[in-house]
Amino acid sequence: MGLSRKVRLLSAVLVPMLALAACSGGGGGSSDGDAAGGGGEEQVKITVWSWDGTVAQAVPGFEAANPNIKVEVVNAGSSQDEYQALDNAIQAGSGVPDLVMFEYFAVPYFAIPGKLADLGEFGVENFKQDYVEAAWNDVTVNGKVYALPSDYGPSAMFYNAATLKKAGMNKPPATWDEYYEAAKKVRALGDDHYIAQDTGDLFFLLSLIWQAGGRPFKVDGNKVHIDFTDAGTTKAVSFWQKMLDEDLVNTKITGWSDDWNRALNDGTLATQTMGGWLTSTLPERAPQAAGDFRVALMPQWQQGEKVGAANGGSSFGIPAAAEHKEAAFKFLEHFTHGGGLASRVAAGAFVPNMSVLESEAFQSKANEYFGDQKVGAVLAEASEIVGSGWQYPPFFEWARSIYGDIASPFYTTGKGSLAEILEQWRQRCIQYGNEQGFEVD
Amino acid sequence: MDLARRFDADPPATASPDAKRPQTATRKHRRTRIALAFIAPFGTLFALVFIVPILYAAYLSLFQQKLIGGDTFVGFANYGKLFRDPQFWDGVGRVFRFTLIQVPIMLIFAMALALALDGMRVHGAKFMRMTIFLPYAVPAIVSTLMWGFLLGVKYGLFGSLNDALGTDLDPFAPGTTLISIGLMVTWAFTGFNMLIFYAALKAVPRELYEAAAIDGANEFQVVRAIKVPALRGSLVVTTIFSIIGTFQMFNEPQILPxxxxxxxxxxxxxPNLYAYHLAFTGSQQGYAAALALVMAAITIAVAYAVQIRGLRNASDQ
Incomplete structure (x- = not known):
């Protein structure tokens, strides 16, 4: 629904680029590039497909360190558009780029039919330690690594402290039980006040399930098992059902719409539980609420626990049909892990690298929009507590697109339930998946 | 609505003045060559932009794309599946209902405006003509956004209206969205259709009006006996344009959600939205191609039926 996740990620990442100084500093660090770039090598040009604007920041430093590799960064569209273009290029056998950006859920879509190169041959296992565990899991399909994480969306709760205060709360809800009580207090402020909005936001519901320990998709090779009845899923779904049933959630406002902007500005929506990328989007969407918002970890299912979930994020992989895989990997390593990382972080990228998340500079930076809160520290923690073992089915791109068709009657009429929606969705997924040659049950 | 499609009446069968003259073989040969040379530019373009894409779509429609296993030839299975697909027929039914209600309203409206402008009963006819036509120049994406704001119940104009009147109407509820889309489409295309009607009225010979005046006909009699019959031909054209346009409805439902x-x-x-979705998120290009061809066949059949009926009525006159 709405302008899809890609746009959100895009806006999260396209922060003004003023980081040339940081760039030259970072470029010197890619020593492994020097070692491999012997003088006798031929000049190669690699093409990178990316809708993440920060990638270009890493190019000058890379080219300086690897004079025989030229990098061309192309925006071939976002998300779906780009995947379609890649599929076409692979089918046509020409114009296949050397490096391509993928949202995490799209990695299995390309990896399973063998369209992506296994990065194992480049010794990619050595980098594992630098990444948040759940992000590494996202780029691993059937035990093999097909991409390197480039940005991340740990779920966090953005809350309007002023609205909560008006409702009589001085701190954000720490558990979902407290969240439920808080929702009632916010609702009591008047007609338009709600703790959150939901018109069928699949990624939010999945993050709730993810955090509660539900793992509805199990993928093993071509076999996909879908089950929305495990304990974690049931807990999350019935909680949100209760919130909807008791009119504690605004079902009239769609996220990313003009109505949503207005409600964020005037403080009638008290919280947003979304990916960390909202940090850079919120100031653009709700400039009038500057100083009111804060960030906290997702409310927990158990008091004292610390478990999180992810909502969005992307990675870069090398197509199996790419011409210059070696050079492509060198650049991939440079901007997702090596010397080019700093320039991207300076340009606003939120990366799942421990070396960045744990750094003093990242953790202690005060964010003016969030009342000088040290947002980086919260999001770093949110990244590190993301529950492990989550999987997306390879046909998730299609599945999410039809979810709205199934969910919308419930959200508009109130007839039915989330559990019924998920079951219907499961049935459609099973049918489609089997038609597409998977074994789905 | 897409007006890139031309409405081509059958070319008049003109008799060649040379037809009966005896011809030598070489002359005939030369004439054929010249004729071919004249046809070639059009023929090549026509083949490239019309025939080839249709044939390619027909070819595509015989295949099924799978994530696992790639493309397989499935014969006419996509068509069989399409005829049993309730989602496809849901969409077809919706554009049919839409066409049946929206097109007559829009055309009557356009005709009334054309008659009013032609009757010189309005001040500033040129200005009126321009303003009524103007919405046609607004891209559908922009007009959908605009109407979305106008009709929004939360912060839009309609919301204020509800507040003022104490009503609780929602133009974008599942039951009313189609009506709102009808409003947007009518707003956008009335001016265009009006212009076609207006042009037809301008082509009526002035002598007819003089004769009517001499016979003592009043304004209403002139409209009934001269102007409305003069509009018949263009009514067929505008109806066909409108049917094709509504059958291809895409922008409005694509943006609204x-x-x-x-x-x-x-x-x-x-159906258009469904085809787009199948091709670009479902990676089912073969199925989408089958849908596109079936939908084209349905549209052509309906448009053709209107044309035949319209022309027969026109020749009854």
């Missing part, structure tokens, strides 16, 4: 919650717009709201 990102603007308003719970509008009831699904991924298969119109």
């Amino acid at each position: 990102s603007m308003v919650a719970g509008s009831g717009v699904t991924t298969f709201y119109t």
Whole structure:
């Protein structure tokens, strides 16, 4: 629904680029590039497909360190558009780029039919330690690594402290039980006040399930098992059902719409539980609420626990049909892990690298929009507590697109339930998946 | 609505003045060559932009794309599946209902405006003509956004109206969204249709009006006996344009869901939207091609039926 996740990620990442100084500093660090770039090598040009604007920041430093590799960064569209273009290029056998950006859920879509190169041959296992565990899991399909994480969306709760205060709360809800009580207090402020909005936001519901320990998709090779009845899923779904049933959630406002902007500005929506990328989007969407918002970890299912979930994020992989895989990997390593990382972080990228998340500079930076809160520290923690073992089915791109068709009657009429929606969705997924040659049950 | 499609009447069968003259073989040969040379530019373009894409779509429609296993030849299975697909027929039914209600309203409206402008009963006819036509120049994406704001119940104009009147109407509820889309389409295309009617009225010979005046006919009699019959031909044209346009409805239902919650717009709201969705998110290009061809056949059949009926009525006169 709405302008899809890609746009959100895009806006999260396209922060003004003023980081040339940081760039030259970072470029010197890619020593492994020097070692491999012997003088006798031929000049190669690699093409990178990316809708993440920060990638270009890493190019000058890379080219300086690897004079025989030229990098061309192309925006071939976002998300779906780009995947379609890649599929076409692979089918046509020409114009296949050397490096391509993928949202995490799209990695299995390309990896399973063998369209992506296994990065194992480049010794990619050595980098594992630098990444948040759940992000590494996202780029691993059937035990093999097909991409390197480039940005991340740990779920966090953005809350309007002023609205909560008006409702009589001085701190954000720490558990979902407290969240439920808080929702009632916010609702009591008047007609338009709600703790959150939901018109069928699949990624939010999945993050709730993810955090509660539900793992509805199990993928093993071509076999996909879908089950929305495990304990974690049931807990999350019935909680949100209760919130909807008791009119504690605004079902009239769609996220990313003009109505949503207005409600964020005037403080009638008290919280947003979304990916960390909202940090850079919120100031653009709700400039009038500057100083009111804060960030906290997702409310927990158990008091004292610390478990999180992810909502969005992307990675870069090398197509199996790419011409210059070696050079492509060198650049991939440079901007997702090596010397080019700093320039991207300076340009606003939120990366799942421990070396960045744990750094003093990242953790202690005060964010003016969030009342000088040290947002980086919260999001770093949110990244590190993301529950492990989550999987997306390879046909998730299609599945999410039809979810709205199934969910919308419930959200508009109130007839039915989330559990019924998920079951219907499961049935459609099973049918489609089997038609597409998977074994789905 | 897409007006790139030309409405081509059958070319008049003119008799060649040379037809009966005896011809030598070489002359005939030369004439054929010249004729071919004249046809070639059009013929080549026609083949490239019309025939080839249709044939390619027909070819595509015989295949099924799978994530696992790639493309397989499935014969006419895509068509069989399409005829049993309730989502496809849901969309077809919706554009049919839409056409039946919206097209007559829009055309009557356009005709009334054309008659009013032609009757010189309005001041500033040139200005009026321009303003009524102007919405046609607004891209559908922009007009959908605009109407989305106007009709929004939360912060839009309609919301204020509800507040003022104490009503609780929602133009973008599942039951009313189609009406709102009808409003947008009518707003956008009335001016265009009006212009066609207006041009037809301007072509009526002035002598007819003089004769009517001499016979003592009043304004209403002139409209009934001269102007409305003069509009028949263009009515057929505008009806066909409108049918083709509504059958291809895409922009409005594509944009609405990102603007308003719970509008009831699904991924298969119109056949065009469904084809787009199948091809670009479902990677089912073969199935989408089959859908596109079937939908084209349905559109052509309906448009052709209107044309035959319209021309027969016109020749009854």
